[in-house]
Each structure stands twice: as structure tokens, then as C-alpha cells.
Amino acid sequence: MNKNIGGYKMAPALLKTLAEEKVVLLDRSLEAKLPFSLTGTTRIVDKQGNTLALLLGKSILEEIEEDIDSNNPSFPASLEKSRRSGRVSGKTVKAKAKL
Numbered sequence: 001m002n003k004n005i006g007g008y009k010m011a012p013a014l015l016k017t018l019a020e021e022k023v024v025l026l027d028r029s030l031e032a033k034l035p036f037s038l039t040g041t042t043r044i045v046d047k048q049g050n051t052l053a054l055l056l057g058k059s060i061l062e063e064i065e066e067d068i069d070s071n072n073p074s075f076p077a078s079l080e081k082s083r084r085s086g087r088v089s090g091k092t093v094k095a096k097a098k099l
Contacts, residue, residue: 018064 036042042055
């Protein structure tokens with residue numbers, strides 16, 4: 001069942017998981033010793049195949065954050081307001097991003 005929380009209509013389990021996020025600093029020297037890459041999605045399981053953790057790569061996490069932002073009902077209005085402000089045109093942003 002989906003709930004409308006803070007303007008977002010999402011699965012409560014996902015919101016709860018994101019709200020309980022833990023941040024752990026990983027030394028780059030230890031990263032090389034991991035038996036898996038930190039890119040993409042990695043599911044860590046026990047010997048019975050039960051999921052213990054799910055690691056999301058940076059690009060996937062950014063996509064989830066963008067989806068959450070864009071699903072907020074006030075997002076289109078804030079985007080339009082920003083465009084009308086004239087502070088930075090879309091053309092300028094595209095040029096800076098080399099798109």
C-alpha cells in the first residue's frame with residue numbers, strides 16, 4: 001500500500017529505509033580489498049541466500065533522489081518559478097554542462 005508522505009506517494013518501506021540510512025566512511029585503501037565493486041547495485045547475502053544488505057552505487061542513488069524530488073507535487077511550480085526568475089537560463093546551464 002502506498003502512502004502520501006510529505007507530498008510524495010511512495011512505498012512506506014522505501015521511505016523508512018532511506019530515513020534510517022547510515023553513513024560509513026570507507027578508506028580508499030580498504031575499498032580495493034573488498035571482494036566486489038562499489039559501482040552499480042550489490043546485494044550481500046548469507047549462506048542461505050537471505051539478503052543482509054543492498055549497496056547502491058552513486059549513480060543509482062542520485063537517480064532515486066531525483067525521482068523523489070521530481071515526484072513532489074510542488075516541483076513543477078518551483079521549476080517554472082526558477083526559470084522565470086531569469087537568474088540562469090537553461091541555455092547557459094546546457095552550455096556549462098556541455099550538453
